[in-house]
Each structure stands twice: as C-alpha cells, then as structure tokens.
Amino acid sequence: MMDGFPSERFSAGGRLGRNDGVIRSAFGLIRVLAQAGHPVGVTRLAAAAGLPKATAHRILEQLAREGVVKRREHEWELGTGPHGLSRATFQADLAGVAQLRMHAVTRATGATLFLYLQSPGHPLAAVTRSYGTRIGSAATASEQRHGGEHPASAVWRALEQGRLAAEYGEAHPEIDCIATPVALPTGGAVILTLAEPRGVNLEPFKRPLDRTIDLILSDWRRLER
Structure with missing residues (x-):
C-alpha cells in the first residue's frame, strides 16, 4: 500500500513481435545518438544499443530514408526531425x-x-x-x-x-x-x-x-x- 493507495509495479509482459523488436531497436539507436550529441560510427552505435552491427546498419539506412538520421562520411548523427x-x-x-x-x-x-x-x-x-x-x-x-x-x-x-x-x-x-x-x-x-x-x-x-x-x-x- 502507498499512503492508502494500492501500489502496482509496471511490468511489460509477453514476447515482442518482430515489428515491435525493430521499433525498439530503432529507438535504441536514436537514444544513443541523442545522448552522444555528435556523429558516431556504426560499430560503437551497435555496441551501445546492444545490436549486431549488420542489424544496426540496416536500421540506420531505413531511418536515413525517413530523415531521422543522416550519415556524415563513415559516422551517423541525428537528422532534421529528431527533437519532435x-x-x-x-x-x-x-x-x-x-x-x-x-x-x-x-x-x-x-x-x-x-x-x-x-x-x-x-x-x-x-x-x-x-x-x-x-x-x-x-x-x-x-x-x-x-x-x-x-x-x-x-x-x-x-x-x-x-x-x-x-x-x-x-x-x-x-x-x-x-x-x-x-x-x-x-x-x-x-x-x-x-x-x-x-x-x-x-x-x-x-x-x-x-x-x-x-x-x-x-x-x-x-x-x-
């Protein structure tokens, strides 16, 4: 009980579907870039987001087509619409x-x-x-x-x-x-x-x-x- 109110812990149950997993991975990469505040190579990005390098690269390419991220030489940074x-x-x-x-x-x-x-x-x-x-x-x-x-x-x-x-x-x-x-x-x-x-x-x-x-x-x- 919490000061007279019942206390309930949030728990995400069940298995993620494939699309949910991709979305979660994409948000993970975006968060890493937002926290870094500067261009980051795909190897470091993948490691920080807990993803295989090939998977991270594929998701980054998809995000780049939507303008969410952009590539600068061999590194990645947030694109034009990250704040929203x-x-x-x-x-x-x-x-x-x-x-x-x-x-x-x-x-x-x-x-x-x-x-x-x-x-x-x-x-x-x-x-x-x-x-x-x-x-x-x-x-x-x-x-x-x-x-x-x-x-x-x-x-x-x-x-x-x-x-x-x-x-x-x-x-x-x-x-x-x-x-x-x-x-x-x-x-x-x-x-x-x-x-x-x-x-x-x-x-x-x-x-x-x-x-x-x-x-x-x-x-x-x-x-x-």
Whole structure:
C-alpha cells in the first residue's frame, strides 16, 4: 500500500513481435545518438544499443530514408526531425509506465488523474489520463481533457510556483483540482493532476499525489536504463 493507495509495479509482459523488436531497436539507436550529441560510427552505435552491427546498419539506412538520421562520411548523427521524435518517444514511454500507477489511484479513490508534459518550445501536452467515476456528470470528457490548458488551472499554478498547487472551481465551476510538478533535467516539467467534484476535501490527496509522480518517474528511469 502507498499512503492508502494500492501500489502496482509496471511490468511489460509477453514476447515482442518482430515489428515491435525493430521499433525498439530503432529507438535504441536514436537514444544513443541523442545522448552522444555528435556523429558516431556504426560499430560503437551497435555496441551501445546492444545490436549486431549488420542489424544496426540496416536500421540506420531505413531511418536515413525517413530523415531521422543522416550519415556524415563513415559516422551517423541525428537528422532534421529528431527533437519532435524524441519528445514523442518520451511521451509514449512515460504514458506506458504511468498508466498502472494512475489507474491504481483511480480505483482506490474514484478520482480522475491527468499527466501533462510541458517542454520548451512546445504546447502543454496531455500524456495520459485515468478517468474516475465522480466527475463524469460534472464535465464532459472533452472538458476534462482540456481543463489543464485553462490559465487558472492547477497545472499552470503548479508550474509557476514550482510545487503542488490547487484551484477550486476556477477552471471549471463544478470541479476542484490539485497538481504537482517535477522539473526535468532537459528542461520543462511533468505535471500530475487530480480532480474531484466541488466540495470534496482534497487535503488527504496531496501527499499521495506527490508520491505517485515520484514513483512514475522512478519507473520511467528504470525503463530507460
């Protein structure tokens, strides 16, 4: 149990299909290039990504045709579109590890949770969500999805203050919300929000919400190793 919430470990089960394996290998090569920050030879790339040299070379050639990577003499570097792809990859990885944690909180409390990503040069993005039963009658799914974009939302307050923040009926007249941010080393932040109908005491949710986002990011870091 986690401060009153059931704790569930994310576990990727089952065998990867062939296409999934190729995709995972491609993202592995992209991550190595992004971390290096300079052109890298295929031998070093393959070793760092844990791939046979011939496999790494074939995947790099495919990525080059899409403009994701490019060859400079006998070395490889990221191409013209790496930043958007890296962000999309990060969002997908983060959503995967966050979902079980967030669903566990929803099952234990009935609350609705959203996970947002704020990164330099990009609009605020909803990474994943876990809908509870209690605010469905107060707000449509669309209103819930876009609630964090409201300038009075707890999301923006948390980003401005750099800590957990709350708002009571300001982004939506029938919903109260708390949000907690964690700054990322690369810039920007990940923000976890919890919403309940007006009048529900949000105080008991504050420490568990901080704990949940810490666990989500811990799970994600383990996945990235």
